[in-house]
Amino acid sequence: xxxxxxxLVIILLLLGAFFLMVxxxxxxxxPDFYTRLHAPTKASTLGIGAVLIASTLxxxxxxxxxxxxxxxxxxxxxxxxxxxxxxxxxxxxxxEKPALERTQNRHLQxxxxxxxxxx
Amino acid sequence: MRRLxxxxxxxxxxxxxxxxxxxxxxPGQILLGGILALVIPLGTASMRKTQPTLxxxxxxxxxxxxxxxxxxxxxxxxxxxxxxPVRNITPGFIAVPLDISQDLPITLLASSxxxxxxxxxxxxxxxxxxxxxxVLNLVDEAGTIANIKQRYESPLREIFGC
Numbered sequence: 001x002x003x004x005x006x007x008l009v010i011i012l013l014l015l016g017a018f019f020l021m022v023x024x025x026x027x028x029x030x031p032d033f034y035t036r037l038h039a040p041t042k043a044s045t046l047g048i049g050a051v052l053i054a055s056t057l058x059x060x061x062x063x064x065x066x067x068x069x070x071x072x073x074x075x076x077x078x079x080x081x082x083x084x085x086x087x088x089x090x091x092x093x094x095x096e097k098p099a100l101e102r103t104q105n106r107h108l109q110x111x112x113x114x115x116x117x118x119x
Numbered sequence: 120m121r122r123l124x125x126x127x128x129x130x131x132x133x134x135x136x137x138x139x140x141x142x143x144x145x146p147g148q149i150l151l152g153g154i155l156a157l158v159i160p161l162g163t164a165s166m167r168k169t170q171p172t173l174x175x176x177x178x179x180x181x182x183x184x185x186x187x188x189x190x191x192x193x194x195x196x197x198x199x200x201x202x203x204p205v206r207n208i209t210p211g212f213i214a215v216p217l218d219i220s221q222d223l224p225i226t227l228l229a230s231s232x233x234x235x236x237x238x239x240x241x242x243x244x245x246x247x248x249x250x251x252x253x254v255l256n257l258v259d260e261a262g263t264i265a266n267i268k269q270r271y272e273s274p275l276r277e278i279f280g281c
Contacts, residue, residue: 019194026201034239035210038197038255042236046194072139082233082240089241089253104211104257111214112242112251118214 005061009054016050023047032100033092037085044081049074123157125164128173130156170223174280182274189235189270197236200256211257212241215250215264217272224275225250231271238267 023043030036052070059067093113099106111118124130137152138144173179200208219225225247229240232252242251254263 019198022198022201026197029201029205030208031205032210034253035208035255037239037253038236039201041233041239042194042197045190045234045236049190067142068139069142072136075136078234079230082230085233085239086229086241089239093241099212100210102209104209104260105213108212108214108251111244112212115242115245117244117246117249 002061005057009058012050012054012057016047016054019043019047019050032103033097034089034099034103037089037092041081041085044077048077124160126160126167129160133159168222171221171279173278175278178274179278182278185270185274186231186234193236197255200237208256209258211254211260213252213254213257213260213264215252215267217243217248217250218268219272219276219279220247221279224279228271228275231275232267238263 020043023039026039026042027036030039052074056067056070093109096113099109108118134149134152134156137155138148141148141152217225217228219228225243229243229250232238232240232250237255239253240250241253243249244251252267257263
């Protein structure tokens with residue numbers, strides 16, 4: 001494995017770790033349920049993406065033949081992550097979770113809960 | 120051929136996924152994947168609703184690449200917002216009026232919105248005219264709605280030709 005690929009893998013791993021950490025910090029730091037919902041979706045896209053690219057690179061160079069398993073992980077992740085976020089947000093609205101005081105357009109929560117057009 | 124493969128894209132996707140999961144293209148795996156790609160769509164055909172078909176596959180690829188770029192850019196934006204003082208963030212709900220009415224394009228639009236950090240789609244109105252979205256930092260409401268419509272909805276409309 002040559003030095004260039006090694007460095008590339010290191011940089012990608014660090015980048016992925018950084019964005020995953022930002023996601024976790026956001027989960028701890030953000031004030032209400034709806035804003036916290038943003039943290040996992042962002043961590044799972046770029047953070048995991050960078051780690052998976054690093055994994056593909058590493059195993060493609062170290063073993064013979066390219067490793068493409070990571071592509072399937074990415075595919076499943078990209079299908080499931082938005083649906084999970086959607087369902088959690090929907091559940092929070094139906095449980096009438098209060099949004100932060102300074103949230104704009106809080107009146108939209110009510111028609112959204114009943115799946116009606118905004119009034 | 121039409122009766123054997125009612126959903127050619129689904130069959131192709133199943134075969135490719137099977138080969139990727141096994142990480143090999145040996146004849147045995149191709150045969151097994153081919154059987155699965157043949158049997159699963161036939162078995163689940165009665166559960167499927169008719170969805171609009173892909174009219175412009177190349178535009179779909181372009182859309183996917185654009186989405187990847189957007190994910191990276193907005194990830195960095197949101198990372199800065201999260202690491203900075205949270206007091207400055209003004210979250211907000213918006214209602215995006217939809218021009219597309221079929222289930223599949225709406226699902227893809229909602230997923231695109233959720234995948235790009237900073238926005239999460241929460242609910243679709245019953246008449247499928249409005250999509251409710253929560254925005255992490257809402258500064259310009261009309262601008263955000265226009266951006267979603269122009270950047271994600273109009274290419275999806277073109278891809279599915281509706």
